[in-house]
Amino acid sequence: MKKEKIWLSPPHMGGNELKYIQNAFDTNWISQYGANIDEFENSLETYLGNNSYVTALSSGTAAIHLALRLLNVEEGDFVICQSFTFVATANPILYLKAIPVFVDSESQTWNMCPDALEEAIKYCIQQGKKPKAIITVSLYGMPFKVDEILRISKEYEIPIVEDSAEALGSKYKGQPCGTFGDISVISFNGNKIITTGGGGILISRNASVKSRALFLATQAKDKEEFYSHSEIGYNYRIDNIAAGIGRGQLETLEEKITQRRKNHDFYQGMVKNSDHIELFSAPNSDFFSNYWLNTIVLKNNYSKEKLRSKFSQNNIETRYLWKPMHLQPLYKGYLFFGNNLCGTLFEAGLCLPSGTNLTDESRARISEVLENEIH
Numbered sequence: 001m002k003k004e005k006i007w008l009s010p011p012h013m014g015g016n017e018l019k020y021i022q023n024a025f026d027t028n029w030i031s032q033y034g035a036n037i038d039e040f041e042n043s044l045e046t047y048l049g050n051n052s053y054v055t056a057l058s059s060g061t062a063a064i065h066l067a068l069r070l071l072n073v074e075e076g077d078f079v080i081c082q083s084f085t086f087v088a089t090a091n092p093i094l095y096l097k098a099i100p101v102f103v104d105s106e107s108q109t110w111n112m113c114p115d116a117l118e119e120a121i122k123y124c125i126q127q128g129k130k131p132k133a134i135i136t137v138s139l140y141g142m143p144f145k146v147d148e149i150l151r152i153s154k155e156y157e158i159p160i161v162e163d164s165a166e167a168l169g170s171k172y173k174g175q176p177c178g179t180f181g182d183i184s185v186i187s188f189n190g191n192k193i194i195t196t197g198g199g200g201i202l203i204s205r206n207a208s209v210k211s212r213a214l215f216l217a218t219q220a221k222d223k224e225e226f227y228s229h230s231e232i233g234y235n236y237r238i239d240n241i242a243a244g245i246g247r248g249q250l251e252t253l254e255e256k257i258t259q260r261r262k263n264h265d266f267y268q269g270m271v272k273n274s275d276h277i278e279l280f281s282a283p284n285s286d287f288f289s290n291y292w293l294n295t296i297v298l299k300n301n302y303s304k305e306k307l308r309s310k311f312s313q314n315n316i317e318t319r320y321l322w323k324p325m326h327l328q329p330l331y332k333g334y335l336f337f338g339n340n341l342c343g344t345l346f347e348a349g350l351c352l353p354s355g356t357n358l359t360d361e362s363r364a365r366i367s368e369v370l371e372n373e374i375h
């Protein structure tokens with residue numbers, strides 16, 4: 001008999017989600033208004049602190065798109081973007097017909113390399129166009145080098161869009177991810193640490209940006225009794241049912257962070273004496289990762305595909321790391337700054353099952369495959 005599938009990062013319901021969905025039905029607020037939306041936003045504002053204004057949206061991708069709109073990114077503008085990421089980070093640049101400029105990662109956090117960033121900025125300025133925004137990512141939940149990147153952002157006066165889609169619960173020097181950007185983004189897609197089914201938030205630093213975000217997310221209706229529109233808007237607001245799921249999920253966030261970090265300890269124990277496998281971990285105590293996904297790098301020409309297929313034969317899902325944007329057919333021909341560290345990581349890396357509902361039995365099955373392969 002085939003063993004039950006172990007997924008990479010499946011949804012994990014907390015218990016109260018159905019209660020909040022029921023509230024939405026009971027009050028007949030099932031669309032883009034309602035108490036779940038208000039409560040979800042308020043709770044996130046409290047959780048994030050640091051003067052955060054939260055706008056709940058239909059996806060993280062929508063939030064990144066709106067963030068760039070709010071920063072007045074237009075056709076032909078340069079937008080700097082971490083290359084090592086999921087495609088949703090970069091696509092909104094093309095939605096706006098702007099020009100992505102990709103930047104490599106550094107080896108400690110796998111996120112944006114400050115030196116390559118500065119090189120990219122200087123190049124753009126030489127071309128006569130200062131970049132309109134820098135999109136940072138906290139990949140797999142690991143915070144980027146916040147101090148270094150923010151210093152560059154300040155020096156050149158280029159705003160940061162912080163894509164912390166994967167990093168709810170992560171912190172840098174004790175401050176939550178999602179509070180570092182001029183505008184920040186978190187995703188609640190089904191595979192993320194908590195989910196709304198589909199959804200995301202845009203986090204801004206003042207009330208006027210929030211109200212403009214809300215305006216653009218709800219079709220940009222002018223303040224008239226009739227339907228009058230002076231600029232282009234979107235249908236990007238979250239609904240009260242999804243927000244109900246989010247409310248229930250948020251109550252279990254601390255638990256889920258603990259569980260993900262326990263998964264990391266488990267893998268650490270597994271591979272600590274291996275010559276072939278290195279587990280990606282925080283470089284020092286400034287970086288607190290939610291370890292959304294645990295990732296390994298295989299050494300000595302050990303094949304990631306061989307290991308992936310061993311797992312797959314045992315009905316265990318693993319995945320390659322994100323394929324960098326500068327290596328994607330979609331982004332062929334766009335500029336890239338750096339030494340292709342992210343390409344090297346992609347060649348050698350694998351994501352391992354990291355769900356918060358990973359059982360001891362699942363861990364034992366994963367151990368068995370790893371043991372056989374490593375030693």
Ligand SMILES: *Cc1c(COP(=O)(O)O)cnc(C)c1O
Nearest residue numbers: 059060061086088089165187189
């Ligand atoms: C998931 C994710 C997104 C997109 O979020 P959605 O809610 O799925 O649209 C963007 N960036 C990164 C890095 C992600 O992992």
